Amino acid sequence: xTGVTQSPTHLIKTRGQQVTLRCSSQSGHNTxxxxxxxxGQGPQFxxxxxxxxxxxxxxxxxxxxxLQFPNYSSELNVNAxxxxxxxxxxxxxxxxxxxxxxxxxxxxxxxxxx
Amino acid sequence: AQSVTQPDIHITVSEGASLELxxxxxxxxxxxxxxxxxxxxxGLQLLLKYFSGDTLVQGIKGxxxxxxxxxxxxxxxxxxxxxxxxxxxxxxxxxxxxxxxxIFGTGTRLKVLA
Numbered sequence: 001x002t003g004v005t006q007s008p009t010h011l012i013k014t015r016g017q018q019v020t021l022r023c024s025s026q027s028g029h030n031t032x033x034x035x036x037x038x039x040g041q042g043p044q045f046x047x048x049x050x051x052x053x054x055x056x057x058x059x060x061x062x063x064x065x066x067l068q069f070p071n072y073s074s075e076l077n078v079n080a081x082x083x084x085x086x087x088x089x090x091x092x093x094x095x096x097x098x099x100x101x102x103x104x105x106x107x108x109x110x111x112x113x114x
Numbered sequence: 115a116q117s118v119t120q121p122d123i124h125i126t127v128s129e130g131a132s133l134e135l136x137x138x139x140x141x142x143x144x145x146x147x148x149x150x151x152x153x154x155x156x157g158l159q160l161l162l163k164y165f166s167g168d169t170l171v172q173g174i175k176g177x178x179x180x181x182x183x184x185x186x187x188x189x190x191x192x193x194x195x196x197x198x199x200x201x202x203x204x205x206x207x208x209x210x211x212x213x214x215x216x217i218f219g220t221g222t223r224l225k226v227l228a
Contacts, residue, residue: 033215042118042204042218043158056215090157096214102148103208103216107157 003027004093004106012112013081021076021109023091031055032074033103034066035090043090049074050096078111086113116141118205120219127195128227135190135222137205146208147188148216149179153201161203164188175199200226 003026013019025032031050035043045058049068063079072093078085088110092103117140127133139145146165150158162173169181179190188205202223206216 031214035216035218040221042206042220043216045215045217048215058215088155092216094214101214102146102160102163103214104160105150105158110155 004091004104006089006091006106006109008109009107010110010112012114015081015083015113017081018077018079019081019111021078021089021091021111023074023076023093023106025072025074025091025093026104029093029095029104030072031094031096032068032072033092033094034074034076035092036060037088037090037108038084039087046076055096081113083113086111116145116207116209116217118207118217118219120203120205120222122222123220124223124225126225126227129197130194133190133192133195133199133224135203135205135224137188137190137219139186139188139205139207139217141186141207141209143210144183146210147179147181148206148208149173149177149188149190150204150206151201152204152221158204161190195224195226197226197228200224 005024007022033048034046037043047057048055052068065077067075088108090108091106094103119138149161202221204221205219
């Protein structure tokens with residue numbers, strides 16, 4: 001296990017609703033990244049948070065937003081859910097500022113939009 | 115633009131046979147390189163990583179990978195596959211400049227025949 005925990009593990013929402021996913025980063029890590037993995041695809045980078053600020057964003061619309069808290073945990077919020085938002089959402093924690101580093105992934109939250 | 119290509123969507127091998135999964139990347143410099151494995155409905159487990167130095171890297175579960183700069187490749191190998199290796203395998207590059215994010219390939223699904 002990586003020490004990165006995500007909640008909930010599964011979630012079903014209706015189109016148009018809003019959802020919040022949570023991630024606790026590995027102890028000592030200061031950076032959290034979020035990825036979306038659609039069925040049959042590789043994970044796609046959504047955004048990254050470092051020192052409680054967004055530090056890079058992939059090709060996702062503004063209805064995908066996030067937060068990072070002082071303890072480095074993070075939330076991913078998605079507004080106005082669409083059917084295509086159904087995916088596995090992965091959180092990854094890492095340590096910025098140490099050069100060669102790797103990200104550790106959580107088990108993911110499976111979001112189904114109906 | 116940066117990209118990762120895994121040309122084999124599906125691979126089937128017999129238990130005990132050797133395995134090679136291909137990965138090619140497009141990036142202006144040498145990225146950090148990773149192989150992850152994902153079992154159905156699960157998160158990503160790191161098999162091995164390359165940052166610099168020796169181009170042949172050893173990982174967990176008997177896997178190894180070789181970085182070939184001239185071919186922009188990072189192929190994963192295992193001399194003898196076990197039935198428990200059946201899973202999806204993702205190659206990823208980590209971009210060491212700017213926002214440290216991963217770009218993933220689309221994955222190779224491995225089936226192992228008894």
